[in-house]
Amino acid sequence: xxxxxxxxxxxxxxxxxxxxxxxxxxxxxxxxxxxxxxxxxxxxxxxxxxxxxxxxxxxxxxxxxxxxxxxxxxxxxxxxxxxxxxxxxxxxxxxxxxxxxxxxxxxxxxxxxxxxxxxxxxxxxxxxxxxxxxxxxxxxxxxxxxxxxxxxxxxxxxxxxxxxxxxxxxxxxxxxxxxxxxxxxxxxxxxxxxxxxxxxxxxxxxxxxxxxxxxxxxxxxxxxxxxxxxxxxxxxxxxxxxxxxxxxxxxxxxxxxxxxxxxxxxxxxxxxxxxxxxxxxxxxxxxxxxxxxxxxxxxxxxxxxxxxxxxxxxxxxxxxxxxxxxxxxxxxxxxxxxxxxxxxxxxxxxxxxxxxxxxxxxxxxxxxxxxxxxxxxxxxxxxxxxxxxxxxxxxxxxxxxxxxxxxxxxx
Ligand code: DI6
Ligand code: FE
Numbered sequence: 001x002x003x004x005x006x007x008x009x010x011x012x013x014x015x016x017x018x019x020x021x022x023x024x025x026x027x028x029x030x031x032x033x034x035x036x037x038x039x040x041x042x043x044x045x046x047x048x049x050x051x052x053x054x055x056x057x058x059x060x061x062x063x064x065x066x067x068x069x070x071x072x073x074x075x076x077x078x079x080x081x082x083x084x085x086x087x088x089x090x091x092x093x094x095x096x097x098x099x100x101x102x103x104x105x106x107x108x109x110x111x112x113x114x115x116x117x118x119x120x121x122x123x124x125x126x127x128x129x130x131x132x133x134x135x136x137x138x139x140x141x142x143x144x145x146x147x148x149x150x151x152x153x154x155x156x157x158x159x160x161x162x163x164x165x166x167x168x169x170x171x172x173x174x175x176x177x178x179x180x181x182x183x184x185x186x187x188x189x190x191x192x193x194x195x196x197x198x199x200x201x202x203x204x205x206x207x208x209x210x211x212x213x214x215x216x217x218x219x220x221x222x223x224x225x226x227x228x229x230x231x232x233x234x235x236x237x238x239x240x241x242x243x244x245x246x247x248x249x250x251x252x253x254x255x256x257x258x259x260x261x262x263x264x265x266x267x268x269x270x271x272x273x274x275x276x277x278x279x280x281x282x283x284x285x286x287x288x289x290x291x292x293x294x295x296x297x298x299x300x301x302x303x304x305x306x307x308x309x310x311x312x313x314x315x316x317x318x319x320x321x322x323x324x325x326x327x328x329x330x331x332x333x334x335x336x337x338x339x340x341x342x343x344x345x346x347x348x349x350x351x352x353x354x355x356x357x358x359x360x361x362x363x364x365x366x367x368x369x370x371x372x373x374x375x376x377x378x379x380x381x382x383x384x385x386x387x388x389x390x391x392x393x394x395x396x397x398x399x400x401x402x403x404x405x406x407x408x409x410x411x
Contacts, residue, residue, distance in 0.1 A: 001055065003037035006054050006405060009046060011063040014386040015370040016070055016354045017043075017186055025386060026369065031068070031287050035376040038404035042143035043370050049172070053367025066399060068318065069350065070370050071140030071377040075356030076267050076288050079165065079177070080127045080158040082149040087321045098251065101222045108148070108182040111323050115148040117385035122159040126206065128168045130321060133329035133342065135410040137377035138398050141320075141367050142171055143359070145215060147178030151186075152201045154178050164291050170403050172377075173382055174361045177205055178218035178225050180231045195227045199234040206238050213264060213362075217245040218254035225257050232261045246269040248293070259283035265316065265360040269303045270294060277304060281311035286313060286360040288316045289344075289352065291337035292326035305342050316360040317352030336393040346390035376405035 013031030032046035042053055081291055086103055088110070102108045104177075115123070127144070134142060144162035150393040161173050166173035172390040179198040187194035194264040202363035205211050222245075232242045241264045246254035248268035255266045255276030266272075266280060280287060287308050293299075308315055309366035318339050320326040328334070331353055358368025366375045380396040383389065389397075401408040 004035075004058055004405070005058040006035045006061060007049070007054070007057045008033050008035065008061045008068075010065055011068040011089050011380075012065060012384070013041060013043070013370060014067065014069045015352060017369040018296050019239050020347060020351065025350075027046055033370060034235040035405035039371055040370060040372055040376050042372055056190055061381060067381045067383045067386055068173050068370070069138075069379050069381065069389075070354045070368055071137045071401060071403065072140045072332055072353045073361065073363065073367050074134055074139050074318050074353070075265065075357040076290060077134075077142055077144055077315050078320070078322035079130045079142070079144045080123055080146065080148060080161045080325055081115045082118035082123060082126060083111055083323065084327070085110065088324065088341060099221050101365075102182075102371050105185075107291055107324055109185065110147050112150050112182070112184060116151075116154050120157055120161065123157065124164050124168070126167050126194065127161050131169050131344065132410050133318070134321075134409060135171065135332060135356070135401055136398065137330060137332045138381075138401055139170060140375075140401070140403050141174070141330055141361065141363060142378075143174045143176055143182075143361055145176040145178040147181030150179060150182065150184035152204065152400060154199075155201065155270055156205060156208065156308055159205060163210065165398055167310035172363070172367065172375075174212045174363070175210060176213045176215045177202065177211045177219070180213040180228065181224055191227060195223065195230050198231055198301035202234050202238060202240075206240065210309045211240060213241045213243055215243045215245065217341075218252050218257070219245065219249055220252075221249070224252060225252055228254065229257060232257070232300050236261060243267065243360070247273070247276060251276070254370075255280055255285075259285050264362055267318075267320075268293065270275055270301045272304055274304075274307060277307045277311050277313060278315050282306075286314045286316050286356055287359050288318055289338060289342060290318055290320040290326060291341050292328045293320045294365050295337055296327070302342060305344065314356045315348060315352050316357055317344075317349055318357065318360075332389060332396065333393055335390050339390045341388065346387040347400045350386055375403075377403050
């Protein structure tokens with residue numbers, strides 16, 4: 001069966017391909033591209049379309065000079081959970097800290113209770129609605145972590161719901177098992193036993209095809225570096241890539257540990273040390289910055305952005321959507337916040353949600369830039385230039401989202 005070959009004409013293209021220093025934004029002022037089936041078959045200046053390809057075109061779309069970027073990649077979310085933590089937000093505003101609430105049995109544990117009590121269809125409906133909200137701001141690919149089930153049965157339910165979000169929405173979904181997120185109540189005071197349990201669940205979850213990567217929360221209120229290492233060793237035995245919630249509230253040396261396992265990414269990183277930066281640079285590990293959590297927890301320690309730049313560590317950006325520390329569904333707001341709070345440049349911020357977000361998920365071959373051979377996942381914006389994605393906030397200029405060369409439904 002021959003697939004549709006579409007010429008998309010008259011676009012101002014931010015391909016995000018190539019080197020930012022030599023081709024900022026991968027910009028093509030009079031851009032055009034051709035899609036064949038779900039893939040990009042050619043991208044370039046509209047006047048340079050190869051004649052043999054032009055002859056095969058079966059459909060043309062005039063984009064009217066709109067700005068086009070790769071669709072966004074949200075590389076760190078916790079989309080599957082039930083309940084909310086609005087009451088906890090009030091308590092924090094009255095002076096309670098995130099860590100105090102967690103130690104008192106609130107925080108993640110309260111979401112675990114609500115998630116365990118929810119049915120499969122309810123979990124799917126909640127996660128799907130959140131995924132659609134991300135799509136309305138241009139997201140094509142999303143990482144979804146478990147971590148609110150914290151038992152074999154409930155982690156499996158959450159990961160199955162994540163897989164079903166892909167089928168329900170057309171999004172590309174990468175699942176991450178974050179069973180080592182918090183200690184469930186039935187393991188109170190027995191963190192090492194819980195880690196044994198997590199290690200014993202991983203083969204089964206993996207055999208069911210539910211796990212693309214393994215993550216842990218390495219922190220004073222969660223798991224130690226030694227416990228995290230045991231989870232990572234289990235992942236390595238199964239051939240699974242790892243990533244880490246590292247140095248969010250304190251410096252645990254988690255980045256060095258994750259880098260020694262060749263981690264795809266280390267995420268949060270407000271308390272990252274110089275040694276951690278060096279280890280990530282040597283391992284090619286992506287730094288995922290999460291300004292939503294920084295903002296919502298009213299953190300004041302900034303991630304070491306200049307040190308990451310100097311070391312050549314790729315910087316990604318994500319929503320970290322979760323009910324406790326980042327209840328946002330706005331990747332566009334993250335672009336603005338990364339600039340205002342972390343002093344990323346607009347181009348760095350957009351790279352963070354495209355090319356480097358894809359890299360943090362191991363999706364560089366298919367996502368993150370507009371280049372021949374990649375998936376035809378792109379966003380069309382009512383903007384003259386993509387730097388306006390960083391400039392406006394609380395504004396959604398998305399005109400259309402195209403996934404696999406087909407208009408996406410986001411309702
Ligand atoms: N760090 C975070 O910011 C989220 N998880 C994590 O490990 C918060 C999760 C929550 O509070 O529910
Ligand atoms: Fe997170």
